Amino acid sequence: MRKILLIAVAFGLLPLSAALGQGVITLDHVEGLNASGGFDDGATLTFHLRLTNVGDTVVAMANGYKFTSDGISWGSLHGSFVGPLDYWVCWLWPPCPFDIQTVDYFPPNIVGFQAMTGPSGYGLPTGFDDVGCTITVGPLSVNNGTYLTLDSSFFPPAGPWTWLIEGGTAVHCEWGGPYTYYYIPQQPDTWLSQDPIYLKELVDRIIYVYFRPADVNDVDLCSVRVQDKIKTYSQDCAWIEGDLIVTDVFVFRLLSPYRPISGTVNTTYTVSWDTYSGDHYVLYGDLNVELYPGDVNLDGEVNASDLIFMSDYLFNAGPPSQLKEVMDIDQNGRVDALDMTALSRLIGF
Ligand SMILES: [Ca+2]
Numbered sequence: 326m327r328k329i330l331l332i333a334v335a336f337g338l339l340p341l342s343a344a345l346g347q348g349v350i351t352l353d354h355v356e357g358l359n360a361s362g363g364f365d366d367g368a369t370l371t372f373h374l375r376l377t378n379v380g381d382t383v384v385a386m387a388n389g390y391k392f393t394s395d396g397i398s399w400g401s402l403h404g405s406f407v408g409p410l411d412y413w414v415c416w417l418w419p420p421c422p423f424d425i426q427t428v429d430y431f432p433p434n435i436v437g438f439q440a441m442t443g444p445s446g447y448g449l450p451t452g453f454d455d456v457g458c459t460i461t462v463g464p465l466s467v468n469n470g471t472y473l474t475l476d477s478s479f480f481p482p483a484g485p486w487t488w489l490i491e492g493g494t495a496v497h498c499e500w501g502g503p504y505t506y507y508y509i510p511q512q513p514d515t516w517l518s519q520d521p522i523y524l525k526e527l528v529d530r531i532i533y534v535y536f537r538p539a540d541v542n543d544v545d546l547c548s549v550r551v552q553d554k555i556k557t558y559s560q561d562c563a564w565i566e567g568d569l570i571v572t573d574v575f576v577f578r579l580l581s582p583y584r585p586i587s588g589t590v591n592t593t594y595t596v597s598w599d600t601y602s603g604d605h606y607v608l609y610g611d612l613n614v615e616l617y618p619g620d621v622n623l624d625g626e627v628n629a630s631d632l633i634f635m636s637d638y639l640f641n642a643g644p645p646s647q648l649k650e651v652m653d654i655d656q657n658g659r660v661d662a663l664d665m666t667a668l669s670r671l672i673g674f
């Protein structure tokens with residue numbers, strides 16, 4: 326008899342009564358989202374649906390769900406009864422809420438759950454509040470789309486969204502959705518080949534900037550810029566190393582906005598790029614500088630050659646240091662003969 330009632334409802338033969346407040350199906354949580362709270366291209370998402378019954382015992386249910394999007398497609402849809410409604414749990418440890426459960430698929434975007442009590446089922450009891458169904462969708466393919474929405478649905482052939490209580494009365498089950506999630510690629514990060522930067526240790530004054538994009542092959546390598554304007558130094562364009570993109574910059578160009586540098590610098594830099602798919606990205610990374618006062622010729626040593634460099638600058642019209650502020654050994658704001666004395670003392674002469 327109950328099976329006949331369910332089928333009758335599923336085919337739309339019974340009118341729905343207006344007994345509101347029976348219960349609600351809500352989205353408990355989603356597995357597969359990234360740290361940004363969105364989904365990546367290629368992600369597989371599992372929606373966990375919570376069934377809450379605040380009315381009479383439900384002896385049969387028919388609930389359908391549909392996915393809509395603006396350009397997101399997926400490999401497959403899969404629905405399961407889980408938790409107390411799991412078929413195998415019921416089979417091993419009867420009695421259970423429902424004896425008969427079916428998951429129906431209507432490609433490409435609808436999945437329906439039907440269940441009913443039989444000889445041993447006791448129905449979804451008053452006060453039931455647990456995750457009872459999951460829907461897994463994926464892998465997702467992002468084709469210029471931005472969102473994926475899960476909503477309630479009638480499903481063919483005219484299967485309504487309803488619960489039945491004892492006596493065959495169809496009652497209204499509320500739906501907490503629709504629930505929408507967005508394509509928000511996991512934000513990649515960036516770092517420098519040296520942090521903090523020790524100028525004396527930099528070979529050829531070059532520092533490398535690394536970042537991890539969502540797809541290295543989608544990066545326009547010639548669009549990569551550090552600090553919004555600095556192009557790759559040693560080559561025409563940035564290059565790929567595994568799942569990273571690398572660009573290099575002449576360190577004094579990188580540091581120029583922070584000069585004069587008279588001590589430790591703690592700030593951030595940016596690296597930006599365009600993708601072939603039309604997006605523009607900007608990332609922030611840590612930029613810290615440690616100075617070695619006295620290494621005025623920046624050759625990695627603090628010794629007599631620095632005294633000669635300083636002397637040439639002060640008295641023989643020699644070139645200044647590439648980081649002129651390091652010549653202000655006594656840090657009084659001027660570079661003069663007193664710094665020669667201070668440098669001599671620093672070196673130990
Ligand atoms: Ca030196």
Ligand SMILES: [Ca+2]
Pocket residue numbers: 652653654655656657658659660661663664
């Ligand atoms: Ca000085």
